[in-house]
Amino acid sequence: MLTLDEDQTLLMDSARAGVAQASPVSEYRRLREPQGEGFSRRFWATCGEMGWSGVLVDEAHGGSGFGVLGAGLLAREMARTLTLSPFLSTAVLAAAALGAGGSPAQRQEWLPRIAAAEAIVAFAHEDTPGGWPTMAHLESPDFRLEGEKSFVLDGHVADALIVSARTDNGPYLVLVDPKANGVSRQTRILVDGRRVATYRFEGVEVDEFAFLPGGALALERTLDVARAVLAASACGVAEEAFRRTLEYLKERRQFDRRIGSFQALQHRAGLAHIAVENAWSATLVALQALDSGANSAAFDVAVAKSKASRAAQEVTAECLQMHGGVGMTDAFDVGLYLKRARVDATLFGDAAFHADRVATMLGY
Amino acid sequence: MAIDAHEIRNWLEAECPVEMRAATRGDEDVCWGGRRWAFQSPAQKLWFERCLARGFTVPTWPREYGGAGLSRDEADVLYAEMRRIGARPPLTSFGISMLGPALLAFGTPAQKAEHLPRIALGQIRWCQGYSEPGAGSDLASLATRAEDKGDHFLVNGQKIWTSYADKADWIFCLVRTNRDAKKQLGISFVLIDMATPGVSTRPIVLISGKSPFCETFFDDVAVPKGNLVGKLDRGWDVAKYLLTHEREMIAGGGSNLFDSHALDKAAAQVRPKDPILRAKIAEAAVDTYAFDATRRRYSDEVARGGELGARSALLKYDGAELNKRRHELAMSLAGADGLYFDGNREPGVAEGWLRSKGNSIEGGTSEVMLDIVAKRLLDLPAD
Numbered sequence A: 001m002l003t004l005d006e007d008q009t010l011l012m013d014s015a016r017a018g019v020a021q022a023s024p025v026s027e028y029r030r031l032r033e034p035q036g037e038g039f040s041r042r043f044w045a046t047c048g049e050m051g052w053s054g055v056l057v058d059e060a061h062g063g064s065g066f067g068v069l070g071a072g073l074l075a076r077e078m079a080r081t082l083t084l085s086p087f088l089s090t091a092v093l094a095a096a097a098l099g100a101g102g103s104p105a106q107r108q109e110w111l112p113r114i115a116a117a118e119a120i121v122a123f124a125h126e127d128t129p130g131g132w133p134t135m136a137h138l139e140s141p142d143f144r145l146e147g148e149k150s151f152v153l154d155g156h157v158a159d160a161l162i163v164s165a166r167t168d169n170g171p172y173l174v175l176v177d178p179k180a181n182g183v184s185r186q187t188r189i190l191v192d193g194r195r196v197a198t199y200r201f202e203g204v205e206v207d208e209f210a211f212l213p214g215g216a217l218a219l220e221r222t223l224d225v226a227r228a229v230l231a232a233s234a235c236g237v238a239e240e241a242f243r244r245t246l247e248y249l250k251e252r253r254q255f256d257r258r259i260g261s262f263q264a265l266q267h268r269a270g271l272a273h274i275a276v277e278n279a280w281s282a283t284l285v286a287l288q289a290l291d292s293g294a295n296s297a298a299f300d301v302a303v304a305k306s307k308a309s310r311a312a313q314e315v316t317a318e319c320l321q322m323h324g325g326v327g328m329t330d331a332f333d334v335g336l337y338l339k340r341a342r343v344d345a346t347l348f349g350d351a352a353f354h355a356d357r358v359a360t361m362l363g364y
Numbered sequence B: 001m002a003i004d005a006h007e008i009r010n011w012l013e014a015e016c017p018v019e020m021r022a023a024t025r026g027d028e029d030v031c032w033g034g035r036r037w038a039f040q041s042p043a044q045k046l047w048f049e050r051c052l053a054r055g056f057t058v059p060t061w062p063r064e065y066g067g068a069g070l071s072r073d074e075a076d077v078l079y080a081e082m083r084r085i086g087a088r089p090p091l092t093s094f095g096i097s098m099l100g101p102a103l104l105a106f107g108t109p110a111q112k113a114e115h116l117p118r119i120a121l122g123q124i125r126w127c128q129g130y131s132e133p134g135a136g137s138d139l140a141s142l143a144t145r146a147e148d149k150g151d152h153f154l155v156n157g158q159k160i161w162t163s164y165a166d167k168a169d170w171i172f173c174l175v176r177t178n179r180d181a182k183k184q185l186g187i188s189f190v191l192i193d194m195a196t197p198g199v200s201t202r203p204i205v206l207i208s209g210k211s212p213f214c215e216t217f218f219d220d221v222a223v224p225k226g227n228l229v230g231k232l233d234r235g236w237d238v239a240k241y242l243l244t245h246e247r248e249m250i251a252g253g254g255s256n257l258f259d260s261h262a263l264d265k266a267a268a269q270v271r272p273k274d275p276i277l278r279a280k281i282a283e284a285a286v287d288t289y290a291f292d293a294t295r296r297r298y299s300d301e302v303a304r305g306g307e308l309g310a311r312s313a314l315l316k317y318d319g320a321e322l323n324k325r326r327h328e329l330a331m332s333l334a335g336a337d338g339l340y341f342d343g344n345r346e347p348g349v350a351e352g353w354l355r356s357k358g359n360s361i362e363g364g365t366s367e368v369m370l371d372i373v374a375k376r377l378l379d380l381p382a383d
């Protein structure tokens, strides 16, 4: 059933109201400024109180266990007001990685703190292009980690890192203390105000208990969860930009008529609506498939991330166009959505990257 | 649930002839039914009869009219299992996809009892008399008139683009019964037996070289009053309701990227040869799966209560445009070979491509669909 049940609807509705109140767009404007941390610790605490940071954490570890669909619904609501928080890095990526691949001790150590929003755990996966690929090699009795990672969301404030690294036995995820010897970082600001870090690992000592036993499967699962949740976030961005644009079309007058009465704009709006509808449908399929463990999940995720990424980019650009000159101003919100959409669309594989995966999975 | 996916799967495995599990290449593979119907193969006949026995020609219709009485959810189980093995529909007709739903909603008990079973049994083939030379997108300006003659209407006028009018037994028609009212409020919905004196058809040749549709003429055609569906002068309500079903059906063509045999065979070889074409197919694949997800989502939402309503225009727009894209890609994959148009070639690709161009015209053009999306779904103003 591609519909939401009562609990899911309740979660969505309460998140919409709660996010709008705790983290409106005005808050985003304050947080994006370069001097601060780039997110609100108060809002993150709210996430803990509401059970949102524990959305992927099972009840035994203090989470709310709403699953991947729950995480997607929350990300979509948080995107509507451009919320900046460690939700994606910690509540989604880290919780998914530990849940899918962590040892009992690792889960016991981190999951309750994630659920309570008492820790920020960042996920370092993207090897810096042209940099060193991240490797963990054995130098008995311990391992040494070498390499460089970019786009580590919330890496600038992380209490712990989960790093993907190649080993002689395939890829693994490794828990790393950002304060350990040999770890250095640089904070960067993205076009939508989001903070990420570039991490360098030079001969960082890690013992065998730092490795998540789940190995490559846990990495794949984490990436798929992140892609699907990002697709949901992209949907939220596009839907909200479009909702605001529809209001504008019904308000703004030119040639003695409301501009929304012009057929050229009606058809552009119609196409934007169709794109948004299809993006959400594909995303819902992917979120459900990840929860049910369907065989098609990886394929569904690739479709969703590709579709939602393209839709979000195209729709937010159309929304800007339909605003005319004010759309180009920083004072007007529509441009903020354009920037956010581009970031959501690009992280963890853009529309083209995932379309390519779809073609490969279909056998051509 | 009254239907068991496992049982259906076994039944299909046992009863659906292998020949009926291949994609249709065109009209010549479709089972239309009707008074003059001749089955095109023994397998087609067998498959039709086996489905008929279970009410599967019209799975969601009540049993008393020849259906299986399935809910929308249950029917989805059946359709999913049929898709899994590529089973063809046992019977296709405008009676099933268009008139039936309208009669179920607006027909009198007598009309339902007379017409629905004959549709379900494939005995009567229907065609649709909406468009006229002067009334296309602006359908409500139609001029074919029906005069009240006491016990019957006298119908005079002309329809155009009437698909399969020369092969159909009956026609459902929009006629003007009131010239003084606002144009939408003077139209009635009537059923006319094509064998009635005064009804004639003339085929129109299309760009595909085929003549699937006609001009239809009415000269002093007497139509019994009992053939009026819905209220006098309120046929527009019936017409619009029927159109939502027609649009949903046309939209279905957008769901199957690889339904076209040209595309699935050729796509597997495209990668090394033509990366740009491969990228276009990949994007079309993404859009197709996303569109299909929307179709399923709306269907699930409707199953929970409510009407598809104006969302049928959204599906119709997107499905039609996707289907055109699919056929453009199939032609590109066929390359120069796709250009042959004589007897000495693999049929289907060029015909499919030419036919698909009509998808964004029939049942309301893409422009009209976007108007409906803007006005009815997005509530954008008229001025």
Ligand SMILES: Cc1cc2nc3c(=O)[nH]c(=O)nc-3n(C[C@H](O)[C@H](O)[C@H](O)COP(=O)(O)OP(=O)(O)OC[C@H]3O[C@@H](n4cnc5c(N)ncnc54)[C@H](O)[C@@H]3O)c2cc1C
Pocket: B127, B128, B129, B130, B131, B132, B135, B136, B137, B138, B160, B161, B162, B163, B164, B213, B358, B359, B361, B362, B363, B364, B365, B366, B367, B368, B371
């Ligand atoms: C394959 C096929 C099968 C068909 N089968 C049937 C059938 O069985 N029975 C039947 O009754 N009819 C049938 N039709 C007819 C179909 O419904 C009409 O062709 C359609 O409604 C368009 O009308 P028209 O051809 O007069 O085009 P027009 O209405 O003249 O349109 C011409 C162009 O103008 C555009 N246009 C018109 N109005 C507007 C507007 N308000 N805003 C913007 N653009 C506009 C249209 O989108 C189109 O691009 C069929 C058509 C096709 C192609």
